[in-house]
Amino acid sequence: MTLPDAPCLTHEDALAMLAWQVEMGVTCPIGDEPINRYEAAPPPPMAGMGTTSNIRPVSMARAMPEVEKAAPDIARIMADRADTLCALRKAMDSFDHCALKKGARNLVFADGNPTARVMIVGEGPGRDEDVQGKPFVGRAGQMLDRMFAAIGLSREKDGADALYITNVVPWRPPQNRDPEPDEIAMMLPFLQRHIALADPDILVPMGNIACQALLGRKGITRLRGKWVEVQGRLTLPMLHPAFVLRDPIRKRDCWTDLLTLKARLP
Ligand code: URA
Numbered sequence: 001m002t003l004p005d006a007p008c009l010t011h012e013d014a015l016a017m018l019a020w021q022v023e024m025g026v027t028c029p030i031g032d033e034p035i036n037r038y039e040a041a042p043p044p045p046m047a048g049m050g051t052t053s054n055i056r057p058v059s060m061a062r063a064m065p066e067v068e069k070a071a072p073d074i075a076r077i078m079a080d081r082a083d084t085l086c087a088l089r090k091a092m093d094s095f096d097h098c099a100l101k102k103g104a105r106n107l108v109f110a111d112g113n114p115t116a117r118v119m120i121v122g123e124g125p126g127r128d129e130d131v132q133g134k135p136f137v138g139r140a141g142q143m144l145d146r147m148f149a150a151i152g153l154s155r156e157k158d159g160a161d162a163l164y165i166t167n168v169v170p171w172r173p174p175q176n177r178d179p180e181p182d183e184i185a186m187m188l189p190f191l192q193r194h195i196a197l198a199d200p201d202i203l204v205p206m207g208n209i210a211c212q213a214l215l216g217r218k219g220i221t222r223l224r225g226k227w228v229e230v231q232g233r234l235t236l237p238m239l240h241p242a243f244v245l246r247d248p249i250r251k252r253d254c255w256t257d258l259l260t261l262k263a264r265l266p
Contacts, residue, residue: 071097071186079193085114092190104171106133112155116162119200123168123209124179130172135165143241147254151262160266164198168213184213195231203233207240225257236261
């Protein structure tokens with residue numbers, strides 16, 4: 001008897017299966033150790049089928065890219081289920097589909113005051129941030145603190161003077177390279193949920209990576225200092241402090257943008 005081939009797993013099938021697993025509380029559908037399915041012993045024949053069955057098991061080697069394609073959808077499901085910042089942090093910590101996580105020491109979630117009216121979005125952790133598990137604690141972070149202190153805002157303050165800080169990706173990219181577009185896309189649902197939960201009045205994406213993620217546009221030297229809307233919020237793109245450290249003449253632009261921001265605060 002000739003049996004038909006096992007059906008191909010489509011993107012939608014894989015997503016439905018993964019959504020079901022997430023619903024059941026599974027947060028890591030892929031094991032830590034890779035398995036080469038081509039080298040693995042073939043599965044034992046099913047009872048009564050002998051060894052000549054035409055049934056092919058749905059190959060994991062074929063299914064894995066489907067899982068990778070579904071990673072942003074898995075992230076969206078996990079992010080949307082988080083109804084507090086604490087739950088979001090846990091969800092991100094248990095998200096195993098972003099390769100950056102494997103090379104990082106710590107999840108860098110956020111710093112500052114989550115009730116702040118102003119939320120800064122940077123690019124991703126560097127070495128110091130990876131070690132401390134906090135965003136913007138290295139040289140660029142000190143620059144950022146000085147910039148915002150100039151208009152009276154600080155991550156240590158409360159009320160109208162508070163600042164809240166996060167990044168597009170929460171794990172340090174190797175050798176401080178830029179996060180790849182697929183890494184940004186995969187982590188974007190978490191960032192969007194982070195913004196929704198923190199609910200700031202004003203967003204400040206700093207640098208090209210944050211503008212690409214939130215505005216879908218690059219060209220920070222043209223975007224900076226001009227108000228746009230992101231997720232229904234006033235948004236003021238600014239230069240990244242690391243860029244200003246490399247090109248100090250840019251401090252002038254920063255100051256102009258800080259005054260533009262200040263003018264919108266009470
Ligand atoms: N640069 C960033 O964009 N984020 C950090 O957390 C540190 C440096």
